[in-house]
Amino acid sequence: MNQVLPNFLKQRATLTPNRTALIFEEEEWSFSELYQRVEEVAKKIASLGIKINDSVAILTANRPYTVILIHALQQLGVTAVFLNHRLSANEMAFQLKDSESKILISEVDFAKKLDEIKSLYSGLSMIMIHDMERLDPIQYALLEEFHLNRVCSIMYTSGTTGVPKGVMQTYGNHWWSAIGSSLNLGIKEDDGWLCAVPLFHISGLSILMRSVIYGIPVFLFEHFEEQRINEVLKKGDVTIMSVVSTMLYRLIENLDDSKYHECFRCMLLGGGPAPRPLLEACLEKKIPVFQTYGMTETSSQIVTLSPEDSLLKLGSAGKPLFPSQLKIMDKDIQLPANRPGEIVVKGPNVTVGYLNRKEANDANFADGWFYTGDIGYVDEEGYLFVMDRRSDLIISGGENIYPAEVEEVLMSHPSVVEAGVTGIEDAQWGQIPVGFVVSKASLTIEELINFCKEYLAKYKIPKQIYFVDSLPRNASNKLLRRKLIDFILKDEKDEN
Amino acid sequence: MNQVLPNFLKQRATLTPNRTALIFEEEEWSFSELYQRVEEVAKKIASLGIKINDSVAILTANRPYTVILIHALQQLGVTAVFLNHRLSANEMAFQLKDSESKILISEVDFAKKLDEIKSLYSGLSMIMIHDMERLDPIQYALLEEFHLNRVCSIMYTSGTTGVPKGVMQTYGNHWWSAIGSSLNLGIKEDDGWLCAVPLFHISGLSILMRSVIYGIPVFLFEHFEEQRINEVLKKGDVTIMSVVSTMLYRLIENLDDSKYHECFRCMLLGGGPAPRPLLEACLEKKIPVFQTYGMTETSSQIVTLSPEDSLLKLGSAGKPLFPSQLKIMDKDIQLPANRPGEIVVKGPNVTVGYLNRKEANDANFADGWFYTGDIGYVDEEGYLFVMDRRSDLIISGGENIYPAEVEEVLMSHPSVVEAGVTGIEDAQWGQIPVGFVVSKASLTIEELINFCKEYLAKYKIPKQIYFVDSLPRNASNKLLRRKLIDFILKDEKDEN
Secondary structure, eight states, rough: OOOOOEEEHHHHHHHSTTTTEETTTTTEHHHHHHHHEEEEEEEHHHTOOOOOOOEEEOOOOHHHHHHHHHHHHHHTTTTEEOOTTOHHHHHHHHHHTTTTSSSSOGGHHHHHHHHHHHHHHHTTOOEEEEHHHTTTOOOOOSSSEEETSSEEEEEEEOTTTTTTTEEEEEEHHHHHHHHHHHHOOOOOOTEEEEEEEEESSSHHHHHHHHHHTTTTTTEOOOOOHHHHHHHHHTTSSOEEEEEEEEHHHHHHHTTOOOOTTTTOEEEEEEEOOHHHHHHHHHHTOOOOOOEEEEEGGGGGEEEEOOHHHTTTOOOEEEEOOOOOOEEEEEEEEEEOOOOOOEEEEETTOOSETTTTTTHHHHHHETEEEEEEEEEEEEOSSSSSEEEEEGGGGGEEEEEEEEEHHHHHHHHHHTEEEEEEEEEEEEETEEEEEEEOOOOEEEOHHHHHHHHHHHHHHHGSOOOOEEEEEEOBBTTTBOGGGGTHHHEEEEEEHHHO | OEEEOOOOHHHHHHHSSSSEEEEEETTTEEHHHHHHHHHHHHHHTTTOOOOOOEEEEOOOOOOOHHHHHHHHHHHHHHHHEOOOOTTTTTHHHHHHTTTTTEEEOOGGGGGGHHHHHHHOOOOOEEHHHHHHHHHOOOOOOOOOOEEEESSSEEEEOOTSSOEEEEEEHHHHHHHHHHHHHHHHOOOTTTTTTOOOOOOOHHHHHHHHHHHHHTOOOOOOOOSOOOHHHHHHHHHOOEEEEEEEEHHHHHHHHHHHTTTOOOTEEEEEEESOOOOOHHHHHHHHHOOOOOEEEEEGTTEEEEEEHHHHTTTTTTTBEEEEEETTTTEEEETTOOOOOOOEEEEEEEEEEEEEEETTTHHHHHHHHEEEEEEEEEEEHHHHHHHOOEOOOGOOOHHHHHHHHEEHHHHHHTTTOOOOOEEEEEEEETTEEEEEEEEEEESSSOOOOHHHHHHHHHSSSSGGSSSSSHHHHHOOOOOTTOOOOHHHHHHHHHHHHHOO
């Protein structure tokens, strides 16, 4: 596929220069203003010797300069490597090296983390946003066209192996993701998309891409603040918002007896199916919830459930977007309706692969299909029900936690013999990780947690650790993570 | 580009089976009903030995079975060759041979024309719709996916050479045309598109494709009947309609003092810019006119002007659709704003080329750009103004007439020495063709027109013929078609 399209932002600024592109607090940018700013910043970045096909890492806040930065890298044909703010310095250093990022663009808010990274990765080039501002833009030919097979962004995800893998998202992946969503949700002239999810996640980045492709404004929030967001949703400028369950709970709790503006037409809920009480609360408040299933590898949604179906098909994630396909496999055999197996997807929004991970690519891709590792089934009407996220994935407040990754850190402690991690339900976060450890010497929970802090983002650190005699394993010695929970249930039973 | 998407109609029938797909007179089909019918017909066609990559020609009315037939061919991966009803038997026979169509599917309404074609092309296979109905469907694996680079349809267009060329429109061309339009006009859940233009034209076929891709109904009309159409537009089920100026005049004239339903949001006007009085009449009646520029080779619109701009940018065709690009060239040099030259376009909606016409392909395509032959300029804000349709193209009631093609027929008459054809303005049809002939023997207008009837569609036959002593030519003996009109002006002057 060597398809080209006009440079997205430039084309948008040419076609509808005066439409609003971005709103943040009291400030507003039209597409034409945004493009002018982006052009300038791109030419400043070019002055650093950064050129087409280079990778540049970003560690900046959910603020307008991040939006500008993302678009500026696109003008240069530079791949943006998105660092999750909450990662440990160790994790970030790994991703910076793995992606061969030429430079890390960050800001003083992250000074402490940056010092740590530098101590781990002495060869790293870094520049702060405010220093970049002082650079002189150089004469530089920005891209007129985007090749759809060019890698636009890289986001890391862990999976079963424990070693994070860089998911390559091409311009084509983002384009088709936006188009697939538009064929499901429609596009209206007065649309506006609220983004209070991180721009370093596909949930946030995909909003930016849709904004430019559709010609609609992004209402950007640095943090999730339910009070302020509810005020905006009552006003009627925002028609669509992306959330995870935790956010939706907080919004509803804060909403009291009032309702959103009638223009608000889509609460796009990612990160697993919503529980019935949440859906019923939304129904009562007339909040149209679209549940979705998607992942970094599918560049956002790939399966979506419309509000009309949300209670009829409780627990379902819906049907594929128009350009995408779905099948359920048991090894090489495609399963009929209602038989659970591995969820396998295909579509032009699906990643071209993991960066430099031949083995993982061979294992996860076949004949254009991507094997998600998630377990589910499709009913006779074609609705997907996700039963288990892949590799016992834990989703905590919208963040993915891969048990294998946490276990690897636990086991790297000299006193730990075996470790198992699983998620337990949590009212606030959906799930939280808990660890089960077999240790060979005396070891306290506190010691182990402090050890984790060095290597893991805070949200990945087990909220509880249990010392046990042995871990449940099957005949081939594979850890049965789902049985770990029995330790807790047994514990509770003993207490009663 | 080896991009695949799910089979459009099958995917639509799976995703939204109960949405309305097609409305014709009192009948209605949901996408699920349409797909069932299409599946059956596809398997009947397969029983004729027709298989993937074959070409099949269609000569049928603007009625539901044509819609079913078009989709049925798509299920088989068969290229549909669309015959314009108004062509002469000679023209049709040429297109059938040139496209190597395996079979012609037609109906008794065209019996007389079919007999003529058979006498010209004895080897032709033919089947009538009602005979096809009686076939038994066979077991046959229909396509699960559409390859975007597969040729979906062929429509003939003439151009400068006089010999018609088959424009190959791929699935990708149709897909991107639909997407480009959606990013401009938006997609609303309650949209419905009225089709009173021929399905054998790209204007009609593109409505079918959009219907399936967007999941919206087509309101199909066999003929253009302003009274009935106005009634429908007042009711509110239709939100978009495709027209040419002639149709719009007749609609407005018939509309009297009433107005369309407020849901009606787009009158998509093709075939050249609209004159000011027409636009003003639409403004007064609150009819939102979107003027467009497009052609068979761009698989429908490529440049569109929104209603807000229609009076501000009077005479403009607007800006490119998002996936498309536009430049003005003088031979190899790209011209700046406001300088007229050849209109050159690029985009994934632009044809992959003419069937088996290497010379024309070499002449018209370079570096992914298509040289339209039309003359125009782009103003400093990026709005296109089309000055002259290519090759002195005459547009009469929405049909293209290429003077060279008509001239070739005139000159094939034994008594004609030279012939020139040009268009003159006409209140009803926009333009009509008139011929200028140098003859070597006594020849009457009637004789010559009867001669034309054998070789040309009725709309292409000159409405007036003038016998003259010589034709205006330039130094290199090239016919100056635009000077032909001087004969008439001189004539009128002489009369006064």
